[in-house]
Structure formats: C-alpha cells, structure tokens
Amino acid sequence: MLEIKNLHAKVEDKDILKGINLNVKAGEVHAIMGPNGSGKSTLSSVIAGKEEYEVTDGEIILDSVDLDDLAPEERAHKGIFMSFQYPVEIPGVTVTNFIKTAINETRKANGKEELPAKDMLKKIRETAELLEIDRKFLSRSLNEGFSGGEKKRNEIFQMAMLEPKLAILDETDSGLDIDALKIVANGVNKLKSDKNAVIIITHYQRLLDYIVPDFVHVLHDGKIVKSGGKELAHELEAKGYDWLK
Amino acid sequence: MELKEKLITSFLAFENRVSADTEAKIQDIRSKAFTHFEENGFPTKKNEEWKYTPLKSILKYDYNIFPKADTAIEFATVKRYFLHEIDSYKIVFIDGIYSSFLSETTHDGFDICLLSAALKKPKYKMVIDHYFNTIAKKDDSITSLNTAFSKEGAYIQIPKNTIVPKPIQIIHFSTGSEAEILLQPRNLIVVGENSHVQIVERHQSLTNNVVLTNSVTEIFANKRAIVDYYKIQNDRKTASLIDNTYIKQSHQSVASVNTFSFGGNLTRNNLEFYQEGEHITSNLNGITIIGDKQLVDNHTLVLHKYPNCESHELYKGIFADKSTGVFNGKVIVEQEAQKTNAFQQNNNILIDDGATINAKPQLEIFADDVKCSHGCTIGQLDNEALFYMRSRGIPEKEAKALLLYAFANDALQKIKIPELKTRITKLIAEKLGVDLGFDL
Numbered sequence: 165m166l167e168i169k170n171l172h173a174k175v176e177d178k179d180i181l182k183g184i185n186l187n188v189k190a191g192e193v194h195a196i197m198g199p200n201g202s203g204k205s206t207l208s209s210v211i212a213g214k215e216e217y218e219v220t221d222g223e224i225i226l227d228s229v230d231l232d233d234l235a236p237e238e239r240a241h242k243g244i245f246m247s248f249q250y251p252v253e254i255p256g257v258t259v260t261n262f263i264k265t266a267i268n269e270t271r272k273a274n275g276k277e278e279l280p281a282k283d284m285l286k287k288i289r290e291t292a293e294l295l296e297i298d299r300k301f302l303s304r305s306l307n308e309g310f311s312g313g314e315k316k317r318n319e320i321f322q323m324a325m326l327e328p329k330l331a332i333l334d335e336t337d338s339g340l341d342i343d344a345l346k347i348v349a350n351g352v353n354k355l356k357s358d359k360n361a362v363i364i365i366t367h368y369q370r371l372l373d374y375i376v377p378d379f380v381h382v383l384h385d386g387k388i389v390k391s392g393g394k395e396l397a398h399e400l401e402a403k404g405y406d407w408l409k
Numbered sequence: 410m411e412l413k414e415k416l417i418t419s420f421l422a423f424e425n426r427v428s429a430d431t432e433a434k435i436q437d438i439r440s441k442a443f444t445h446f447e448e449n450g451f452p453t454k455k456n457e458e459w460k461y462t463p464l465k466s467i468l469k470y471d472y473n474i475f476p477k478a479d480t481a482i483e484f485a486t487v488k489r490y491f492l493h494e495i496d497s498y499k500i501v502f503i504d505g506i507y508s509s510f511l512s513e514t515t516h517d518g519f520d521i522c523l524l525s526a527a528l529k530k531p532k533y534k535m536v537i538d539h540y541f542n543t544i545a546k547k548d549d550s551i552t553s554l555n556t557a558f559s560k561e562g563a564y565i566q567i568p569k570n571t572i573v574p575k576p577i578q579i580i581h582f583s584t585g586s587e588a589e590i591l592l593q594p595r596n597l598i599v600v601g602e603n604s605h606v607q608i609v610e611r612h613q614s615l616t617n618n619v620v621l622t623n624s625v626t627e628i629f630a631n632k633r634a635i636v637d638y639y640k641i642q643n644d645r646k647t648a649s650l651i652d653n654t655y656i657k658q659s660h661q662s663v664a665s666v667n668t669f670s671f672g673g674n675l676t677r678n679n680l681e682f683y684q685e686g687e688h689i690t691s692n693l694n695g696i697t698i699i700g701d702k703q704l705v706d707n708h709t710l711v712l713h714k715y716p717n718c719e720s721h722e723l724y725k726g727i728f729a730d731k732s733t734g735v736f737n738g739k740v741i742v743e744q745e746a747q748k749t750n751a752f753q754q755n756n757n758i759l760i761d762d763g764a765t766i767n768a769k770p771q772l773e774i775f776a777d778d779v780k781c782s783h784g785c786t787i788g789q790l791d792n793e794a795l796f797y798m799r800s801r802g803i804p805e806k807e808a809k810a811l812l813l814y815a816f817a818n819d820a821l822q823k824i825k826i827p828e829l830k831t832r833i834t835k836l837i838a839e840k841l842g843v844d845l846g847f848d849l
Contacts, residue, residue: 212800216792240802252794256818257811262801265811270802305815322801 165190165361166211166330170222173210180206182386183222188330191358195372195397196365198383199405204365205249207383208334211363212246213239226330240266241273243329247319247336254306259318260288262306263325270326291324295351312339320348324355332363337371349374369401382408412468413450419474420557427560430529438542442556449550461735461767462677462706467649470619472591474558476504480584482615484511487582490613494828497609498577500563504584505592507561511580520566521577524595527564536566540599544627544655544683552653552679555625559595562626565608569601569631576607576826581624583648585616596626600634607826611641614648626654630662632686637825638666643836644673646701653679660686667823668695669833670705671840681710684718684746693722694823696833698813698840700729710739713746713776720750725817726757728764738783739771746776753783758790758816810841 166188173181180203188194198204210217211224213236224231231239254262268278279287292302295317307315316336323331333352337345352362352375364375372380372394380396381388382405389408390396420443428436451468452459480503491499498521501511507523514522520533527533528541542559546552563579583590600606614620630636642650650673656664670676682691697705711720726734736755757766770783790812798808814837821837824830 212796214796235805236796236799237802237804237808240800244800246800248797248800250793252791252797254794254798254811254815256815256821262811265807266798266801266803269804269807273802326801 165227167225168211168222169225171210171219171224172221173206173217173219175206175217179220180217180386181210184386184388186381186388188361188363190361192379193356193362193364193375193377195377195380196363196383197367197369197380197397197400202383203386204383205334208246208332208363208365211239211332212236212244237269238273240326241270244332245323245326245328245330246332247316247323247334249335249338251307251315251319253308253310255308257306259302259304259306259321263288263322266322267325287325291321294324294354295321296347297321313341313344316340317344317348320351324351327355328360330361330363332365334365335367336364337366337368345371346374369397372397384408412470412472415471416474416554417447423475423558432528434538435528435541439557439559442547442553445547445553446550446557449553452550458708458737461733462675462704464675467621467675470589470621472589472621473587474591476506476587476590476592478506480504480506480586481510482508482582482584487511487613487615490580490582490611492576492578492609492826492829492832495826496575498573498575500577500579502561502581502594504582504586504590505561505594519568519571519573520564522564524562524564524597525560527597528560533564533566536599540627540629541597542627544629544657545625545653546655546681549653549679551623551651552625555593555595555623555653558593559625562595562597564596565598565606567600567604567606569603571601571604573604573606576609579608579610581612581622583614583618583620585614585618587618589619590621592620592622592624594622594624596624598626598628598636600628600630600636602632602634604631605635607637607639609639609641609826609829612644612648612650614645617645617647620648622648622650622652624650624652626652628654628656628664630656630658630664632659633661634659635662636664638664639824639826639829640666640668640678641833642669642673642676642705643671646672646674646703648673649675651677651679655681655683656691657683657685658689658691661688662686663690663692665692665694665823667820668707669836670695670697670699670707671836672699673703673705675704677706677708679708681712682720683712684714687715687717689715689718691718691720692823693720693724694820695724696817696820696837697724697726697728697734698817698837699727699732699734702731704733704735706735706737708735708737710741711751713740713742713749713751715745716747716749718746718749720752722753723820723823724755725820726755726766727760727813727817728757728766729760731761731763733764734766734768736766736768736785737771738769740773740781740783742772742774742776742779742781744775747778749776749779749781751779751781755785756816757787758813759787760790807843810838810843813841814838
C-alpha cells in the first residue's frame, strides 16, 4: 500500500530525514519509535504533505501513485489520515460541521455525491458511541477548550469517520490517561481491517500494549536503524535507545 | 467647481427653499453648522484624525446635492437587501427621498417615521427641542455639513416601558439616476425608560454610479433602555460612506452598535458613546472584511464620565489585496468614573502583502480604581491550522475561509436577531468566496 524509498527531507536547510525505506502493506500495523529529534514527527508530516518540509530525494508511493506533487488535501482524498500531536482549535465551527465538511469534500474529490444528512447523522452517532464520546461534545467548537485527552479522542473520532486507508497516529498516546488510552486503542482496533493500515508514532511502548504492531522500527538521526517484531518495543522500553546508536 | 464651493451655493438655495416651513431654531442650527463647515472645509490628511483616510479621491466628483423626487423601484428588485425573512418596520429612502411604497412606518404606541415630518409638526416640538443636534459634534466639519443640510432621515421615538415587537430597518437606496450623488441622511432615535428597540441600518447603491453618503445618527438611550443597532455596510465599490453615530446613555441603559463592513469604496465610521449615568453598558462590535483597494476606517470613542459603568469593544478585521484598514479606539475614563470596567480588543489579519492596517488604541484614564484592558493584534493566517484542515481533506480555499470565519466568530455571536446572524454569516461566506455547505 505505502512504499517509502530512500526518503530525504529537510526543513529550513536542515536535513532531517536521511534515507528512509519503509513498506507498509494493507492489514499491517507499524510502530515507529525513537528518541526526541530522530525525525518521527517529520516523517508523518512529510507523508501528510506539510509544505514546510522539502523532499530532496526519494519517493512516497501510495497504491502506485507518487505523492510528491499532491497537496495535503489531495493526499487526504486518497486515503491518508494523520492524527495530530497538537490538534488545532477552530472556534465557531462545531465538531459535527467540521467532519461533515471534511467527509463531503473528500467524497466530492472522489466523484461521489455528498453523504445524505440522515446517513451522516447515523454514522456520527455510531462512531461517537464506539469511542464513548458524549453527544454534547459534537456540538462544541472544534477542539476549543478541549482537554488534552478530548483532543486526542476527537482526532480518533475524525479518523473513524473518514475511514482512511492509511492512518498515521502521531504521539496519540501523549496526554491520555489509561482509561482514555484504552478507549482510543479499542476504537483503532475495531476500525482495523485487511484493507487499511496504521502507522503508530510513539515514544513509549504503552500504546503498543493495546494496539499490537506487526512491525516495530527504530528511527535515529533520520534513518531506520533497526526493525523487528513487537518484542523490539519491549526491548526498547527496557534498554532505552542508546544501544542502537 | 470645487465641491465646497458648490455646497456653499447650494446651501443658500436650500435655506431659501425650506425657510417657509422651518422653525427659527432649526434654521439657526443649520446656519451655524454651515458656518462651521465653511470655515473648516473637509478634513485633510494633516488632520490627525484623518491621517490614514484621505478624502481627496472621493471629493473630486461633481455631486448632485438635491436629488430629484420620484424614482420608483420595485420591491422584487431590492428584496434581497431587506431582512425580509422576518416581520419588521421599514423606513426606506430612494436617492434621499422617502419611499412610502417600500416603507412600513407607525404611530401606534410609538413613532417610527420621518425626520422631515417631526421637524415640522408641533406635536414633536418638545422632543426635537430636547434632543435634536444635542450630541452631534459641533466642532466636526463633516458632521456640521450634515447638520446644515439636515432635513430627512429616520425619526424613531419610543415612549417609556415599551418593547418594540419587531426590528426596524432603515434602508437608503441610491438608484444611479444621477451620475454622482451626495446623500446626507439624518436620523434621530429616542428610546424611553425601560424600552427596548432593535434597528438595522443599510446603505445600498443599485448601480455603479458614484455615491457619497454623509450620514449622522443621534441615539438617546434613557434609563434602563436597551438599544441594539446593526449597521450593514456591503455596498458597491463606487459607493463611499461617512457614518457619524452619536449615542448618549442614561443610568443602567445598555446600548450596542454592531458594524459589519464588507464593501464600499471608502467607509469611515465615527462612533461615539457618551455615558451620562451609572451602571451603563456600552457595546461596540465590528467585523470588517475587504479586498481590492477598499478602505474601512473605524474611529470610536467611549466617554466614561460616571462610576460603575462598562464598555466592551471588539473589532475584527480581515484585509486582502491592497485594502486598507484603520482602527482608532479611544476610551476616556474621567476622574469621576471610578470602578469603570473598560475592555477593548482589535484583531486583524492581513491576507495579502499589499494590505495595510493602521491600528491605534488610545486609552486616557484619569480615575485610579478602574479595570481597563486593551489588546491589538495584527497577524497572518495560521499555517499550522491550515495544514490541519487540509490534512482532513478540506481544500485550501475552504480551509482559509473556515479559519477566517472562526477568527470573526466571537464578534458574530453578538448578533441578537437570529435571521440577521444567518444573513451576516452568509455574507461572510460570500465575501470569502466559498460555499461551505452548512450554516456555520
């Protein structure tokens, strides 16, 4: 599904990614771990198409399409979703209206009719239930005055609504207490299928107890220095990152 | 002929024409005002208050000063400029002349009618004597020019303990039947004790012929009165407006003026609140969204003279292309006015490199036990927020519009007439060039 080949990227003349190779197939869960400053968040932003980052070499291919020239919204329309570490507050636009707009713009871009209001409402209700989100929450302004945990849960809510092919969860576990973490993980697990894939970016192994990865990759200084199965996460938790440098 | 010269000649003709049915007192007010204008002329950029708003380009036209009567327009062609979704009183003028056909006035329980009638009829004499031209500035040449020619406009007099059941719309159309026209409407609004009124005012030209409107409105909110005033300024690029609104408030009254400036060539709002009692609340809200080479200048004053009063001022500006914004917010807290709570905020977003904002908060505080705050920001669109929305599949243009809408939102929430709020929201979406597919 996703192929990253020899990816190099820089921001403001600073090289951050220095040759990443990653292959993600449908149905897989990949975890990318690594110390601060190793390039984890840059990798997710580059996949999502953030314009401040310049790809200097290599390519990102989603289902045989090179993403290089595509705007962030076009990547979203092709099925990429990134859950933000710091979701943005948008006063005056409710969660419901925001997600409606996002879904219908995506449908429009894919040549589909807008989702009928009735179906939209049903889907919103079901998804809210799945993630144990109070209905009142949906008529609040997007992320405005939300707690850290509410923001993260709202990200997963949007993910569940948009049903992406590839979901990238960037530090989704930070700011979540253990109960919220379980709800979020449960939501992700229920949405997982053999048609989609998840990349989890995290510092800690904590979230990986609940969303079990098929592969774990360690990022250091802009490169993947080690890959392995889920046991690698436990090893990292015990030993730290220094032994890999 | 220079505009000023033309006005001098015209004034003599005007005086002759209206002298027969005008009281000596009104004649005296007009001629004193004209003398002031004649001596001072139009303000130039040398005047500190007009430094960023040059009038030169709009004064070069050969304006017709006395509009011809009887330009009829069909309601269907102008319906969209009315807040037609709800029942309302309407005072409508076409090229400065009252249109009884489009209006809906009343004398049943309160007076919603014409200033020209009120100036003539003995039954209004007491009100006119007591209020007319008592707060309009005498030392301002633009206001004086209006006073000199003051004859027509809205006259609203609400007795005490009256809640006016539906909003009042004051609409000024210009038809373009004259190539260039100068309009000088004059409104007088007196709201009695414990009474409540909602007013929506709009100036709208129907063609691309040049229009200059110099409007003066005097509003009196007596004890515990509530006045909600909305100004919709979304005119064509050939229409300029100088709006002078003066508000005097008595004990415990609440007066709010909401100014939505989305169009026009040059728009200058002089908005002044005078607090004459305790426990008064004054609210000033504004949203400006302009582009091209448009200019909107909001000059406001709140004068706190007595203790225990409040003022809340919130102006949001979005400037695209080569447009210019001016914000000058003066708050004076006199020594007497202890326990004043004065809040002022002015936030601006410059969308393009060629856009300009000149912002000047001006607080003069002479009392020591007060809470006064002001904040002024000038910024660009938040790229992180844009990326967030785009990454969810919302295209750049729509994402920008949503962000700008969010930026203006708190000023929008002050609108108390739901249909008007919907209307203004739609105007904002239209201004931002998007159809968001839902009512925000």
